[in-house]
Each structure stands twice: as C-alpha cells, then as structure tokens.
Amino acid sequence: MRVVPLGGLGEIGKNMTALRQASGMILIDAGLSFPDEEMPGIDLVLPDFTYVREHASELRGVFLTHGHEDHVGALPYLLREFPEVPVYGTRLTLELVRPKLREFGIKNAELREVRPGERVDTAGYTLEFIHVNHSIPDAVAIAAHTAAGLVVFSGDYKIDLTPIEGGTTDLSRLAALGSQGVLAYFGDSTNSERPGYVPSERVVSNALRDIFDEAPGRIIVASFASHLHRIGQVVEAAKLHDRLIAVTGRSMVRNVQIARDLGYLNIPASMMVEQHEINNIPDRDLVILTTGSQGEPLSALSRIANETHKTIRVRQDDTVIIAAHPIPGNERKVSRVINDLMKRGADVHYSPLKPVHVSGHAAQEEQKIMLSLLKPRYLVPVHGEYRHLRHHFNTAVSMGFPTERIFLLENGSQLEFRAGEARRLQNVPAGMFLIDGASFGDTASDVVVRERQQLSADGMFVVVARINAQSGELLGAPDVISRGFVYMRDADGLLQEAIEVVSSTLQETARHHITDWGELKNSIRRDLSRFLADRTGKRPIILPLIVEV
C-alpha cells in the first residue's frame, strides 16, 4: 500500500493525498492553494492530477476531512475529470461543497454523507471518520484500515476541551486505535513551532463580551465565513446585548444560511436584518457580520473600510472586530484595512491585542497527546512547510520517537507500507497546476478554468496604466500590449476597444477613490477579460501593471 502526498504550494500533504493498493486507489481531500505574490496572473494553485490520471481506473473514492478550501476547493476540477467517483464527507462538508459543484455546472455528483464514528468499505479499504475539533464544524480525522495496516490521517485538528459544539476530539477512539496498533500517523504540522496548547474556542466569547459591553455604536465583526463556531459566538454575544444581526459578503450570507438550515446557528428570524435595512436600525442595536478578515481587497470589510461598499460605510463610533489572524502573506493587506478603519474613526480590535481569535491547529502539547494515544510505528508530519514538519519531527523525538521511523516527505513522495515496514519509493510527478481566473468572488467557484496548455494558447495581455498616486486618476491612455493572442478580425479595432474598456474601468475606480493596487488590478482583469471573452471567445492571461506617478 502506497501513500502519496500531492499538494499544496510550499506545504506538504495538505491539499490531497493518494492511497493506492492492489485493490484500488482513494484520495484524502481535494483542495487548492492560493498563489504567492511571485505568480502574476495566477489565482489558484491545484494539486497535480497526473498521478491520479495515470491510475484513473483504480480510483474508488474521495474522502474529505473538512470543508475548508484547501481541502475541498479542487473537487470541482477533479469531478470534471472523474465524474463517477464517489465523494464521502460529513454533512456540513458536503453542504459546503454542493454550491461549488452547482456553480461549476457539475450535476449528479455522487456525494455520500458519513457521520463521525461511521465507516465506509471500498476497494479493500475501511475508512473510519473520527470527530476532531477545528476552525470549522464537522471536521474529522480519517483512520484508513488498509491491506498493509492501519494508517491514521489527522486532517486539520486541535484538542478543544470546552468546545462550542460537537464535543472534544474523540480521544477515546484514537486511544482504541492506538491499542489496536497504528502503522503510520500523518499528522497536522501547522503549529509545530508553537509550544503548549492552543486556547479553547471559548476564550473568544469572553473577549467578545467585553468588547460588546463597551461598544458605543455599531459592531462589525469580520470572520472566516466557514468558522461557524466563531460566528455562533458572535450571535450569542449579540443575543446577550439585545442586538440584531445583519450579514454582508457573499460567502458569509451563504454560509450563515447553510448553518441556520443545518442547525449550527440558532438565529431567530426576528433577529436578522436584511442588508438594505441596515441603515434603519439604531447603531447600538446592530451587529454586522462580514467577510474580509484577511484584508482581501474586494471583500465586504475592505469595501466598508474604503467606502466602496454599497450600503455600509465605516464611521466614528463603529467598533470593528477582526476575529481572525492574518495567514502568512496577508499581513500587509490586513494592516491596510486596519489603518483605513482607524483613520475613519472606528475602534478596531484584533488578535493578539485582544483574544478574538484562537488557532484551529494543534500546538506541540496536543501533537504529543496524539502521539501518545496513537502510538504509531511511523510518523509522517504533514500539512506544513518543511520547517513545520521539522519541528513536528523534533517534538516527536523529544518523546523518544525513533528518528528512523519519521519520514519528512515532499509532495510526490511515495511511501510504501509492506509487512509492517515503510520505505520510500521513487517520487511521482507532483507539480502545480496554475489557474488564471477571469472573475473574482469570495471562493474559487467563480473562477473560469483553463488548462495549463490553454494558458499559452490564448496568449496574454499586458496592461500598463499610469495613475496619479494621490487621487488614483488615470494619466493618459492605458497601454495594452498583446502577445500570442490571435484574433483575425479587426485586431487594431479590438485593441482600441480594449484600451477604452480599461480606461473606463480606471475612471470608475478613481471615482470611487480606490487606490488599492490589488483592487485596481482585479477590476482591470475582470472587465477586460469579460470584454475579450464576449468579443472573441478567448481567455488570455491578463497582466495589469500599475505605475504610480
């Protein structure tokens, strides 16, 4: 039986892992990564499906650990190629997946709900779902009883001893598996550098209560739309303070609805305020739940902060809570939003100054608990950059774990288990699959997919715009340079119209005083891409370059 971690970007074994034995192949998770700033024109990074394609006839199922983008975001792309393969997940995970598949036009996907504690038999595997705590409900670890032995995948987890909902990570079941005998443990390494434990989700409610007590006017809370426990705590705080709740941001609106339907959130209809009614509610009676906790330029919070939101404008006496921690790479975006909100007079609260966020990934002591319970023969630290895997290694060694039975893999590593032993085989292809998007929303499902080959076939447009640094106004006409874009009819006329589309986009953004370069570029890409797709049916890469003058 072989295990092959297959993605994501700079992190090992996060987006997708393949298990393969004579009787068939299964995948654990099908997620995507986000590009770093060195990848212009690229919106998403998918794990490489080459290995999966090479063994397509053996593929028997995809097993999802939880509903985060980096674990389910690639599913539409996978199902587009392998429409027959069944997908197993917990109830909430599948509910979050369904809208994605709909937006991609994938019908008739075989989605099979599994409850924590339940097992699935397929292709000679027995997969057991085990409840864990994470920053999204209905997350599971997966215990794979394979021909070679029992391999446990932690998925993303922490150990929360006073959880909001769903109970603590199923330590008893993990202990029982450990007693049976665990061949290998593939464990979450995200917080391997962090000593101690991560705090319980419950500490956030104390922080929220204190802030709600003091807030003189409106309260705006930004959170990940998938963090239903966090949202639940905001709802409870709102109830305690007799405030109503409005929701803004597409994915937040959608997820709050899903959560209410499934019973994760209990918000009476009388408590909900429609977005268009927001300005009729007295400030002291209102909590606004919003997306944008990562400073994403087009998100609701950013637009609230820079006054481009349709209905909500930040003002003095607003209290803003950013109930999330910037993912590495997003620190400056978040800083920009904080500065904008503060400049407009809002009182802004964020971690670590206030404990309005706790991590969803286990720290060192929790990692030690897992190793103590599972007592695996082999440890494979995953879900982290090399440095995180290394620290997980160090933590295990500090407990006496033999170094020769810890594997630090790369994506594409093949680890073979046979007769109770593990060894590395030759690596398989595991590059990255880069996707350029033409439109943007809060999730990947708005992206138009192009195959790597098509990226070259449809060519590229470089747009150079000179803008006034202070006002964001366009200076002179933008320059549009095309390469590899073949359009036989009226190429000059097309280029001229493209220039007009970009000019008009920039006049619009100047009118809204948008000087966030990320936003400007997104606007240009969105508008120009639509224009070119409408006019020519082609989707070249659009590369906007802003020169401030």
Place this chain on the structure above:
Amino acid sequence: MRVVPLGGLGEIGKNMTALRQASGMILIDAGLSFPDEEMPGIDLVLPDFTYVREHASELRGVFLTHGHEDHVGALPYLLREFPEVPVYGTRLTLELVRPKLREFGIKNAELREVRPGERVDTAGYTLEFIHVNHSIPDAVAIAAHTAAGLVVFSGDYKIDLTPIEGGTTDLSRLAALGSQGVLAYFGDSTNSERPGYVPSERVVSNALRDIFDEAPGRIIVASFASHLHRIGQVVEAAKLHDRLIAVTGRSMVRNVQIARDLGYLNIPASMMVEQHEINNIPDRDLVILTTGSQGEPLSALSRIANETHKTIRVRQDDTVIIAAHPIPGNERKVSRVINDLMKRGADVHYSPLKPVHVSGHAAQEEQKIMLSLLKPRYLVPVHGEYRHLRHHFNTAVSMGFPTERIFLLENGSQLEFRAGEARRLQNVPAGMFLIDGASFGDTASDVVVRERQQLSADGMFVVVARINAQSGELLGAPDVISRGFVYMRDADGLLQEAIEVVSSTLQETARHHITDWGELKNSIRRDLSRFLADRTGKRPIILPLIVEV
C-alpha cells in the same frame, strides 16, 4: 515654527521631517522606504522633496538621528540637489553615510560630527543630540530649541537598562528637558501595540551561549549589518567558545570593518578568517557572520541556503541563527530561507522560538516613561502606520493626556507652533518618489537614480519568460516587449540581442538551480539593464514576468 513630516511609505514621519521658522529650515533625517509588492519595477521610495525645493534657500542643515537606511538612505539624493547643506550626525552615523556618498560620486559633502550631549546652533535653532538605545549604536534623540519652544524628536529608541555599549537612553537629560518645559514630543510609535517593555539586548547573549554550547559544527549567524551590538554579542560568544570568525555579505564585511576601526567591535586579527580560507577551518572552530536575515534573495544567507554562494554551502551539522525578526512583508522570504536551510540538514534557530532577537523600538511602558519624563504639552506620535499612531494615542490617553493635544498627522501635514499653541495648517505636497534600480546590492547606494520624469522618458521593457516549474529551465525563447523605448539604430537587432541576454541569464540561473522567482527577476533586470545601458546609454524600466509551466 512649522513641523512637516515628509515620509515614508505608509508610515508617518519616519524618513524625513522638516522644521521651518522665519530664520530658516532644517531637516531631521533623510531616509528612504522600500516598496511593497504592488510596485513592480520600483526599488526604493524616497520622501517627496517638493516642499524642500520650494524653500530651498532657507535650508540650513540636515540632522541625522541614526545610521539606518530609513533615516539616511535618501541623503545622497538630497545632497545631489542641495550639495551645500551641512549634515550633522554622530560619529558612526556619518561613518555609515560616507561610503554611500562615495558610491554616488558625491564629494565635498559637509559632514559635521556631533557627540551625544552636544549642541548645534543654526538658523535660530539650537539642536541638542541626546543618546538613546536602538538596534544600531550612536543613535540619538534630537531636542530642537526653536523660536516657538522646545520640540523633542525621539528618533528610533528603546530604553535598555543593561545595554551592550554606550549607556542607557539619557533619561536624566530627558527629565531635565521636561522640567524646562517641552512644547511638543514627536515619538517613535513602531511598537505601540506591544504591552510592557522590550527586553534588553543582553538577553540575546544568553540565547547565543546556549546555542553555541550545543552546536556540533559550524555556526552561521545572520544579522542586520548595522546591528553592531548584536554582532558584538556574536563575537563575544565566539570568543567564549574559541571559535574564529569569517564574514560574508558586502555590507556585513564593510560594517564589521567600520566597527573595528571605530572601536565598536574588538576582534583580534588572529580571530578573523578570510572568506577564501573558510573551508580550511575545522567546522567546530568557525562562526560565519552573514547578511540575509530578511530573506533577501541575493543576500549571502539565501545564497548559502540555495547553494549559489561562491564559497559557502550549507550542510548537515551546520547551526544557523537568524538574529532578526522579519519586517512586515518579508515573512515569506524568511520562511523560504529557513525551509531551504532545514531541508539541507541545518539546525535553524530564530525568534520567537529562541530569544536571538529583541526589538529596537520602545513598547508601551517605555512610551509612558518618555511621556512622564518629557511632560510635553503636545504629543505627535510618529514613525508608524496609522494603527501604531493610534495605539500610541491610546497609551497617552490612558495616562490622562488630553486628547485634544495629541495630533495624528499624515505625511505632508503642517503643524504650526505659535505662542505655546499648536494647530494644523493646510497640507503640503508629500507624495512618493519612486526609484527604479538597475543593479542590486545590499544597500541603496548601488542604485542608479532616475528622476520620475526619466522613468517615462526611457520607456519600459517587459520580459516574459516561461520556465519549467521543477527545474527552473527556460522553455522556448523569452519574450521581450518594449514600450516607449526609442532607439533609432537597429531596433530589431537590439531586441534580438536583448532576448539573447535574457536567455543566457536564465540558462545561468537554471544551471544554479535557482527557482526563486524574486532572484530570477533580479538577475534578468540586472543583466538586461546593464546591456541596454552599455549599448544605448538609456535606462528603461525592466519588468520581468515569470510564467511557470
């Protein structure tokens, strides 16, 4: 008397501040900022000299608080325009400035050394230099006795009660000024969000000693080349462990020499190892001091990590200490270096896991001490983003400071002091002055200056290269697109040669297995820019775009 903060990028009153009264104008500091990732083709950001130019005839002096780039980096550009203006600074500050001026070909600059405790009279001002602790020696606060009253500028400071050298921040003198009566205090806000005190520099020596005790082989320490106290602690640890010292990285080599010449570092000649001798020294006898603590792609540490350094290759049994904290925006670069070093088997130590770095900027309690000592009538938080100014404001208010006497300014704000009162006048121009570099080194002095107007006049080259994601190899010929670049002779031939230059650069980087996109771009820019300058005398903006396939 008016005070006008003039730069830098996203931070207020950091790079340069102008003071203007009837009898003349002076500047405090002349530093630069580094661009964020939204500014392609731009290497440096200077404060806007417009205000200075408008009152050029009144300019009487530039007073430098300390030798960091964000306080002295713009001096060559300033002196190029105003060659007569005297520059006042402490001994080390001027020693660090001299090589910059030399590299810019600025001769006959009027550099006047001032000792902490000394005063300078000019243009109706008396400027007093007051010793403070910072992450570079010879840093001062500046007390400006002006026609309107006493205004104190903290510069960058902390309060280190067990400093390595130079004594603690001169609390007595600050108290005396407070007793005299301080009209306004312009105070460092960098660490305004941080409660408590920052630790003394001395805690680093304990951490170093522990790590040195355990190190089985070579020890490589990356630090800011200007942090002479930090370097001094590394030297002391090396002495304690009978290790020799080698130095790599241009600015580190230069600064260690300056520090030895001025007596900041005591390294006997017998302890120094030349770079070319490094491989002759037994591993356990060696400490290598290097640049690259911010993960800069072309720095010595990065090249050591990715095996492109001429003499030093990281290996198993190496102990690497990154004695710095990533400046916001650099987190991923530093992470990349840490991962590379760990993958090659090195043991890597970094803050906050090990206390091998402490901040050079005052935290909240130190800010309160300053306010208690100076008892200023007005507080102007500076040197920070808006959020940092805001938290400095909050800290002052928590001590009972009246809110109406705290000013939160922007760059370009004019604050007028008259008859003991302060008020805002209309803002003056204070945009950003963007500089595109043609060659790269560890400091700004390698940069060829072009005026903003010239940026457009010499045009732009966009280079698109498709490279193999795994190997870094160039796929097909690179695409070179020029715009606004006027070269009458043999334009086609030139373009073809440009393509060859870029191909050859990329073949070279592939040979060295460089897949760091930042490095690839820097290499392309450097080589193509040299080629175009040699061939045509022009210096267009070079914009490399890497598409991974």
